[in-house]
Every structure is written in C-alpha cells, then in structure tokens.
Amino acid sequence: MTHAGPAGPGAYVLGVDSGGSGLRVALGRVEEPGPLATTVCAEPVRTGPGGIDAGHLLDQLLPAARELLDRASDAASAEGRSDAPRAHGAPAGEVAAVAIGAAGMATLGERLRAELPGALAEALGVRRVALAADAVTAYAGAVGQRPGAVVAGGTGMIALGTDLKEWHRADGWGHLLGDSGGGAWIGRAGLDAAMRAHDGRRGGSAALLDRLRAVFGPAEELPGLLYPRSDRPAVLASFAPEVAACAGADPIAAGILRQAAGHVAEAAAAVCPAPAGSDGEPGEGGGTGEVALTGGLFRMGEPLVAPLREELARLLPGARVTVATGDPLTGALRIARALAAGDLRLPRHPTMLFVPLEQETGQHADPVVRASPRSG
Amino acid sequence: MTHAGPAGPGAYVLGVDSGGSGLRVALGRVEEPGPLATTVCAEPVRTGPGGIDAGHLLDQLLPAARELLDRASDAASAEGRSDAPRAHGAPAGEVAAVAIGAAGMATLGERLRAELPGALAEALGVRRVALAADAVTAYAGAVGQRPGAVVAGGTGMIALGTDLKEWHRADGWGHLLGDSGGGAWIGRAGLDAAMRAHDGRRGGSAALLDRLRAVFGPAEELPGLLYPRSDRPAVLASFAPEVAACAGADPIAAGILRQAAGHVAEAAAAVCPAPAGSDGEPGEGGGTGEVALTGGLFRMGEPLVAPLREELARLLPGARVTVATGDPLTGALRIARALAAGDLRLPRHPTMLFVPLEQETGQHADPVVRASPRSG
Numbered sequence: 001m002t003h004a005g006p007a008g009p010g011a012y013v014l015g016v017d018s019g020g021s022g023l024r025v026a027l028g029r030v031e032e033p034g035p036l037a038t039t040v041c042a043e044p045v046r047t048g049p050g051g052i053d054a055g056h057l058l059d060q061l062l063p064a065a066r067e068l069l070d071r072a073s074d075a076a077s078a079e080g081r082s083d084a085p086r087a088h089g090a091p092a093g094e095v096a097a098v099a100i101g102a103a104g105m106a107t108l109g110e111r112l113r114a115e116l117p118g119a120l121a122e123a124l125g126v127r128r129v130a131l132a133a134d135a136v137t138a139y140a141g142a143v144g145q146r147p148g149a150v151v152a153g154g155t156g157m158i159a160l161g162t163d164l165k166e167w168h169r170a171d172g173w174g175h176l177l178g179d180s181g182g183g184a185w186i187g188r189a190g191l192d193a194a195m196r197a198h199d200g201r202r203g204g205s206a207a208l209l210d211r212l213r214a215v216f217g218p219a220e221e222l223p224g225l226l227y228p229r230s231d232r233p234a235v236l237a238s239f240a241p242e243v244a245a246c247a248g249a250d251p252i253a254a255g256i257l258r259q260a261a262g263h264v265a266e267a268a269a270a271v272c273p274a275p276a277g278s279d280g281e282p283g284e285g286g287g288t289g290e291v292a293l294t295g296g297l298f299r300m301g302e303p304l305v306a307p308l309r310e311e312l313a314r315l316l317p318g319a320r321v322t323v324a325t326g327d328p329l330t331g332a333l334r335i336a337r338a339l340a341a342g343d344l345r346l347p348r349h350p351t352m353l354f355v356p357l358e359q360e361t362g363q364h365a366d367p368v369v370r371a372s373p374r375s376g
Numbered sequence: 377m378t379h380a381g382p383a384g385p386g387a388y389v390l391g392v393d394s395g396g397s398g399l400r401v402a403l404g405r406v407e408e409p410g411p412l413a414t415t416v417c418a419e420p421v422r423t424g425p426g427g428i429d430a431g432h433l434l435d436q437l438l439p440a441a442r443e444l445l446d447r448a449s450d451a452a453s454a455e456g457r458s459d460a461p462r463a464h465g466a467p468a469g470e471v472a473a474v475a476i477g478a479a480g481m482a483t484l485g486e487r488l489r490a491e492l493p494g495a496l497a498e499a500l501g502v503r504r505v506a507l508a509a510d511a512v513t514a515y516a517g518a519v520g521q522r523p524g525a526v527v528a529g530g531t532g533m534i535a536l537g538t539d540l541k542e543w544h545r546a547d548g549w550g551h552l553l554g555d556s557g558g559g560a561w562i563g564r565a566g567l568d569a570a571m572r573a574h575d576g577r578r579g580g581s582a583a584l585l586d587r588l589r590a591v592f593g594p595a596e597e598l599p600g601l602l603y604p605r606s607d608r609p610a611v612l613a614s615f616a617p618e619v620a621a622c623a624g625a626d627p628i629a630a631g632i633l634r635q636a637a638g639h640v641a642e643a644a645a646a647v648c649p650a651p652a653g654s655d656g657e658p659g660e661g662g663g664t665g666e667v668a669l670t671g672g673l674f675r676m677g678e679p680l681v682a683p684l685r686e687e688l689a690r691l692l693p694g695a696r697v698t699v700a701t702g703d704p705l706t707g708a709l710r711i712a713r714a715l716a717a718g719d720l721r722l723p724r725h726p727t728m729l730f731v732p733l734e735q736e737t738g739q740h741a742d743p744v745v746r747a748s749p750r751s752g
Contacts, residue, residue, distance in 0.1 A: 107600050170575035174599050175552075176564055176608060178571050188552055195554050199546035200646040223550050224483050232552060270576045 011096035012036075012072065013340050014065055014126075015333030017137060018045050018052070018102040023060050026333045027068040030096055030340045035333055036072050039064050051108040054115040057100075062123050069093050097128040099335035101137030101328050106351040109133075117356050128339045131354040134328055135160040135172065136346070138294055141331030142324030145338060145345045148290035149272040150324070151264055153297025155237040157182030159264075161271030161289070164345055167352045168271040171263075175233040181263030183237030183297050186304075189256045190243035191236065195219060205252035211242040240300065247303040258307045265311035272316055291316065294324035387472035388412075388448065389716050390441055390502075391709030393513060394421050394428070394478040399436050402709045403444040406472055406716045411709055412448050415440050427484040430491040433476075438499050445469050472716035473504040475708045477513030482727040485509075493732050504715045507730040510704055511536040511548065512722070514670055517707030518700030521714060521721045524666035525648040526700070527640055529673025531613040533558030535640075537647030537665070540721055543728045544647040547639075551609040557639030559613030559673050562680075565632045566619035567612065571595060581628035587618040620679040634683045641687035648692055667692060670700035 015026040015035070022042045026035040041060040046053040073093055098120055102109060109131060117129040132140075138152040139160050149161035156179040158172025175184040190205075194212040197204030198219040209219065215238075216222050226235055246253035272289040291312060298305055305323070312321050326334075338344040339355065348355055391402040391411070398418045402411040417436040422429040449469055474496055478485060485507060493505040508516075514528040515536050525537035532555040534548025551560040566581075570588040573580030574595040585595065591614075592598050602611055622629035648665040667688060674681055681699070688697050702710075714720040715731065724731055 107597075168576075170577050171571070173571050174603055176602060176612065177567050177599060180568070191553050192556070195547070195549050196642075199643070200544075201546055202642045202645075221483075223553060226552060227550055236552060266572075266578045267575070269578075 011094045011340065012069065013096055013333065013336035014068075014098040015137075015329055015331070015336050016061060016098065016100040017134070017327075017329040017332050018057060018100065019134060019328075020044055020103060023057065023064070024329045025061060025064045025068060026329050027065070027072055028333050028337060030337055035330075036075075037068050038329065039068055045102070047104060047108055051111045052102055052104060054111045054119070057102075057112070058116070058119055058123070061100075065095070065124060069095070095124045095126045096340035097130070097336040098124075098126050099130040099132060099137070099332045099339060101132045101134045101332045101335075103134045105131060105133040109351060109354075113350075113354050128336075129356065130335050130339050130344070132332065132335060133352045135169065136167070136353050137328035137331035137335065139292075139331065140334045140346065141326035141328050142292035142294040142322075143290060144326075144334065145343075146290060147273045148292065149268050150292045150294055151268050152328075153182050153264065153293070153295045155179075155183045155233050157185065157264060157267065157297065159267035159271045161268075161273055162347055163273035164347060166347050167349055168273075169352075170267040170270040175236065179233075180267070181260035183240045184233040185236075185263070186243050186256060186260050187236040187239035189259070190239050190246075190253065191222070193252050193256065195222075203252065205246070205250055207246045207250040208243065208253060211246060212239070215239065215242060240297075244300045244303040254303075257304050258311075261304060261307035261311045264308055265315050268312060269315040272319060289316065290320045290322065292322050292324040294327070298323055387470045387716065388445065389472055389709065389712035390444075390474040391513075391705055391707070391712050392437060392474065392476040393510070393703075393705040393708055394433060394476065395510060395704075396420055396479060399433065399440070400705045401437060401440045401444060402705050403441070403448055404709050404713060406713055411706075412451075413444050414705065415444055421478070423480060423484055427487045428478055428480060430487045430495070433478075433488070434492070434495055434499070437476075441471070441500060445471070471500045471502045473506070473712040474500075474502050475506040475508060475513070475711035475715060477508045477510045477704050477708045477711075479510045481507060481509040485727060485730075489726075489730050504712075505732065506711050506715050506720070508708065508711060509728050511545065512543070512729050513704035513707035513711065515668075515707065516710045516722065517702035517704050518668035518670040518698075519666060520702075520710065521719075522666060523649045524668065525644050526668045526670055527644050528704075529558050529640065529669070529671045531555075531559045531609050533561065533640060533643065533673065535643035535647045537644075537649055538723055539649035540723060542723050543725055544649075545728075546643040546646040551612065555609075556643070557636035559616045560609040561612075561639070562619050562632060562636050563612040563615035565635070566615050566622075566629065567598070569628050569632065571598075579628065581622070581626055583622045583626040584619065584629060587622060588615070591615065591618060616673075617676060620676045623679040630679075633680050634687075637680060637683035637687045640684055641691050644688060645691040648695060665692065666696045666698065668698045668700040670703065674699055 011030050013028050013030055017024045022040055022044050024038060024040050026038040028035045041064055045057045112131055116131065120126040120129050135152055135158050139150040142150045147163045149159060151159045156172060159170040161168045171178045171180060173179060179185055190208050191212060193203060193205040194208040197206050197209040212219055216225060226232060229235055243253045243256055247257050268291050272291060309321055312319060346353055387406050389404050389406055393400045398416055398420050400414060400416050402414040404411045417440055422432045488507055492507065496502040496505050511528055511534050515526040518526045523539045525535060527535045532548060535546040537544045547554045547556060549555060555561055566584050567588060569579060569581040570584040573582050573585040588595055592601060602608060605611055619629045619632055623633050644667050648667055685697055688695060711720065722729055
C-alpha cells in the first residue's frame with residue numbers, strides 16, 4: 001500500500017458477492033488482510049425486466065452491513081482500539097469503500113450502476129463503490145491484482161484474463177451456447193452416454209447408465225423429470241460427480257472428463273495474457289501467465305484436474321496453474337480495499353468493473369448530489 | 377387386403393396427427409388408398425399434469441371429423457355413390473376405425489388411452505381405435521407395415537425400428553439428453569462454434585459467427601435473447617439451416633453436419649432389424665432392412681443427407697435408404713385402414729401402439745359400456 005489513499009487506515013471496507021444462492025457480505029479494514037467478519041443473506045437478489053433489483057439488494061445489504069459494523073465496533077472497543085481510527089481522522093464505523101460482485105452484472109447490472117453508488121453514499125457514507133461482474137471478483141479472489149487468467153467453473157464455466165490493460169473473456173455463455181467443460185456440460189455428456197447405452201447406440205456407457213438409474217430412476221423416465229424443471233442446468237450438473245466417480249474404470253467417462261479438460265484449457269488459453277517480459281510479478285515464473293482454477297467444478301479433483309493440467313501444459317506451456325483458495329467474496333473485499341487505498345490496478349470496464357468516474361478523479365466531495373434516486 | 381375385416385368396404389377411416397403445431401385429421405375409405413380430404417386445427421392439444429387432455433383433443437377432433445364426413449358424403453352423393461356403402465351393409469358415414477398419433481403419447485398418453493376409445497365409440501360409433509406414439513405414425517407413413525427403421529428428424533431426432541415382433545427405439549430424449557444430430561443439436565453446435573470464434577477459442581468458425589450476427593445480432597447479446605424463451609430448442613434449430621448453408625465453404629460447419637450424420641446413423645443402426653432371411657418383403661433388397669428418413673431435418677438436403685448416406689453405408693451395409701414421402705398423418709390413416717381391415721401387422725405396445733384388447737379379440741359389441749367417463 002504505497003499509494004496515498006483518502007481513507008483513514010482504520011476505516012472499514014465491505015465486499016459483497018451476490019449470486020444464485022444469496023448475498024454474502026464481508027467486512028474488513030483497509031490496512032489489515034482478510035475479513036473481520038462475514039454474513040450471509042440466503043435470499044437471492046431479485047432480477048426483473050429492468051435488471052438486478054437494486055432496491056432488493058440494498059434491503060438485504062444495509063442491515064447486514066450495519067450488523068457487521070456493530071459487531072466490529074464492539075470488538076474494537078473490547079480491545080481498547082476504538083480511538084485508533086479517530087486518531088487518523090476517520091470516524092469509527094466509517095466505510096471507505098464497497099465492492100459488489102454480482103452474477104449477471106454484465107447484462108443485468110444497469111439499475112445497480114445507476115442507483116447503488118448514490119444510495120450507498122447516502123445510507124452508509126461510503127465514498128467509493130465498485131460494481132463488478134462475478135467473474136471479476138472471482139479473478140480478484142483467485143489471482144489478486146497480478147496479470148493472469150482465472151477459470152471459474154461450477155454449473156457453468158467462464159475464463160477471464162487480463163494484462164492489467166483490458167479484460168479478455170471466453171465462454172460463460174450458458175448451458176446451450178457454451179459453458180463447455182463446466183458442471184452442466186459434464187453431467188449432460190454423462191447422461192447422453194448413459195442414454196446411448198440404454199438404446200444400444202455407439203458411445204454408450206453401461207457404468208453411467210447404472211449411475212443414472214441409481215440417481216434418477218428408470219432411464220426412460222428421465223426426460224419427464226428433467227424438462228419440466230426450471231433449474232435444468234443444476235440438474236445436469238448434479239450428475240457430473242457421477243462421471244468423475246466412474247472415470248477410473250470407465251473409458252467413456254474418462255473421455256468425457258478429458259474432453260471437458262480440453263474445453264476448459266481452450267478457454268484459459270484464449271484469455272491468458274501473452275508472456276510479455278516485464279508483465280506480471282518479476283521473478284515469479286519467468287513472466288509467463290498465472291492460471292488459477294476456482295469454483296466448485298474443481299472440487300471434482302484429480303479425475304478432471306489431472307487431464308486439465310496436461311491440456312494447459314500443452315496449450316500454455318510455462319503457465320503456472322494454481323487451484324485458487326480465495327473465492328469471489330474474498331475478491332470483492334480485495335477490490336474494496338484496493339479502491340479505498342487508491343491502489344486498484346485491475347482494468348475499469350463499463351460492465352466488468354465499474355467505478356463511477358467522479359470517484360476516479362477525486363470529485364467525490366458530495367456524491368449524494370450526483371446519485372440517482374433510489375427506487376424500490 | 378386378404379384378411380376379412382368387420383368393416384364394410386365403403387366405410388370410412390380417420391387418421392389423426394396431434395403435434396406441437398396443432399391437430400391434423402385425414403378422412404379416407406377402407407379400400408381406397410390415400411385421403412379423401414384433410415383438415416387442420418391450428419390449436420395444439422393441451423397437456424396438463426394428467427397428460428394429454430383427451431377432452432380438449434375431442435373438442436377439436438369431433439367437429440373436424442363431422443365436417444370431413446359431411447364433405448365426403450356430399451361428394452359421394454354427387455357421384456351417385458351414396459348407396460354403395462349401404463349395399464355392403466355399412467351405413468353411410470360409418471367410421472370403421474380411427475388411429476391417433478400424438479407427440480408425447482409414451483409419457484403423457486394415459487388419459488387418451490383411458491378415455492378416447494369409449495368417447496369415440498359414443499360420438500361417432502367408431503368400433504376400432506388405435507393410439508400411437510408420433511414415432512409410430514411416422515414409421516407407418518414412411519415404411520408402411522414392412523420391417524425396417526425410420527429416422528424422424530426435425531427439431532429433435534428419434535429412430536424407431538421393428539421386425540414386426542417388437543419395437544426398438546433409439547434417442548428422441550430431447551435437446552439436453554440426446555436428439556443427437558437433430559435440428560436443435562446442429563443449431564446448438566453451430567452457435568457453439570460461432571461463440572468460440574467470438575472468444576478466440578479453438579474450434580471457432582468465423583463464417584458461423586457472421587451468420588449468428590446476421591440472424592440474432594451481437595453475439596454477446598444472444599444469451600439474453602435465448603434463455604428467457606420457452607421454445608429454446610426451436611430457436612436453436614432455427615440456426616441449423618445456417619450451418620448447412622456454410623458447410624460448402626466452412627470446414628467447421630461441414631464437420632458439424634458430418635458429426636450429426638454419424639449420430640443419426642448410430643441411432644438408425646441401433647434399431648434397424650438384422651437381416652434375417654425371410655423377414656421383410658421377399659425379393660426386395662435381399663432381406664436387409666429399409667431405413668427411411670422423414671421429417672423437416674432432411675429438407676436440409678445434401679449437406680446433411682450425403683454424409684448420412686455414407687455413415688449409414690458404413691454402419692448398415694446393404695440397407696436401402698429412402699427419403700420418405702409419407703408423413704405421420706399418412707401413417708395414421710394407414711394404421712386406421714389396416715385396423716379396419718383386420719390387417720394391422722405392426723406390433724402392439726402399451727404406449728407405442730395401443731389397441732384396446734376387446735377390439736383385438738372381437739369383444740367390441742358394446743364398447744361404450746367399457747369406456748371411462750369423459751372428463752371436460
């Protein structure tokens with residue numbers, strides 16, 4: 001933290017991760033690593049024709065943030081620290097920056113971008129707000145602020161890379177247009193092979209048909225179970241671990257995972273910045289890219305990760321491959337902390353990583369005036 | 377027609393095809409080939425939790441049938457034929473048999489099987505009713521009553537074969553579990569290749585990306601167009617002709633169609649009866665199977681059909697491959713005609729081709745008594 005930031009060193013930062021399973025909030029301090037506390041709101045933020053519902057997000061975020069701030073303030077008092085922030089000019093409980101990562105930000109984030117910065121300034125006195133696509137918070141959680149690439153795999157699959165000048169994205173197009181190699185893709189390929197065995201078609205796997213029957217019941221009844229559901233990608237992805245479990249003994253299942261590994265590696269190769277001498281962290285890995293794997297997909301372990309390492313070694317020789325420990329919530333907190341410290345090096349982008357211009361240029365004296373009215 | 381049937385030779389038969397685009401009805405005579413007249417009810421028959429709505433089907437079928445019978449009766453009077461049926465003991469306007477082919481019959485036809493035979497006996501005096509899966513009427517329309525196989529391709533893809541002892545089915549499991557090589561499959565593969573080109577991933581086709589943009593607009597907005605729709609398979613299939621149009625000059629598009637052809641051939645090979653000496657029509661093709669291609673998929677023409685003939689020649693050497701002229705409505709009329717003449721040789725099956733037992737054993741004196749009450 002060599003850059004001078006406007007936030008007091010004892011001030012707080014908030015990281016937020018809004019996804020299909022709800023809203024997670026982490027509170028930290030500008031100059032301390034890691035979160036002080038985190039909380040979860042189980043209700044996913046609503047989306048409507050106007051995009052992600054900014055009012056619904058705030059209705060959950062603000063009470064959660066106030067509760068986290070109260071807990072932190074109590075803890076600081078107990079440690080006799082409550083005057084420390086004041087000594088540096090920041091009032092106790094000041095939130096210097098908030099970073100919110102949301103699924104669907106790229107296509108659905110218009111209302112968030114219009115309404116949230118002003119509303120947060122009004123409600124919490126926050127001076128700096130960043131709105132990020134969930135792939136960007138995944139990147140920040142997995143890679144930090146270095147150049148590199150992240151592959152975020154779960155039900156879907158997206159790869160995101162940056163040379164710190166611009167973002168490169170590959171796939172993440174959903175289960176009908178891509179997400180190649182992700183959980184739904186693997187599960188679907190496994191069920192396809194099972195149905196082939198059921199029919200006596202070439203490419204069938206008796207082992208996967210056994211697993212299909214164990215999980216879903218009679219094969220011919222699976223269409224009637226699957227198609228009426230609104231969470232079809234999740235149902236498909238639920239079969240992916242069965243494919244992994246069969247891969248040791250079943251060549252069809254192993255072939256599916258090798259193909260998935262190929263698709264994931266292709267996406268990573270498309271976005272990983274070229275080895276460019278002084279790019280990246282000098283002295284680490286000879287300046288070649290870092291590829292971080294993150295998300296539930298890679299909890300499948302070696303049946304997928306072993307062929308993936310091979311495919312990545314082929315397509316990106318010399319790249320360092322890591323299985324990330326930091327999740328998107330960690331990434332959101334990192335972005336908030338960098339923003340508070342005036343040290344955010346990840347590229348700005350209207351939908352990938354949005355920071356209102358007045359914050360960047362220091363014209364944040366009275367952000368409330370510039371805010372759109374909150375609807376809601 | 378060497379079998380003696382109970383129907384007067386001048387009696388009528390009805391064929392019905394119930395699908396996603398509505399209900400089609402054809403009227404014919406037992407001993408004359410072809411339909412006398414056909415009509416279309418544009419409203420698709422409703423399905424609910426109880427299956428295909430038998431009442432809704434009858435509400436459309438009965439007026440359509442009566443209108444067709446009136447038209448035929450008027451035409452026969454004008455030709456001075458109106459006494460001909462009576463001379464053979466069948467009253468004018470007698471409907472000897474009805475065959476109804478319906479999409480979803482296998483999984484959703486319970487109410488049809490329970491309610492329709494009795495209701496048709498009551499309303500039209502019909503003595504023989506057959507209820508068939510749409511794949512069976514497609515078979516009857518394309519192959520007739522000979523052993524062989526049909527591939528019915530449209531948005532989906534299903535193969536059905538018989539040795540006249542039992543039915544063999546392959547695929548037709550819908551766009552997430554199979555339908556491999558069908559219209560939605562081809563369109564999806566084409567869009568996947570287009571998105572790969574957009575991302576700079578391996579396997580991309582710039583030609584298909586151009587077509588995607590021409591048809592749907594900016595590539596990154598396609599997910600937002602596709603996923604909210606309820607007719608996603610049809611949207612995917614709408615891109616299949618674009619893949620065919622690119623196949624002449626674009627190796628990726630050509631590869632997709634060759635892969636589709638392979639999947640279709642695999643399904644046909646799984647169901648085509650083995651060459652078995654005296655099976656089939658003696659003297660035709662040396663006793664090997666007949667594979668008929670039917671449905672809108674094959675209107676794509678040579679870009680798909682040429683590689684398909686090659687794949688079929690490899691997997692089913694000696695099989696006769698035909699592009700069928702008879703559609704499922706023709707097939708339904710053929711089944712009704714054979715049923716009326718006591719000459720239905722296609723295998724019975726509870727969900728594939730259902731003929732109530734009392735009709736088979738001649739105990740149809742009072743079918744009304746055995747009918748379930750018709751519910752609205």
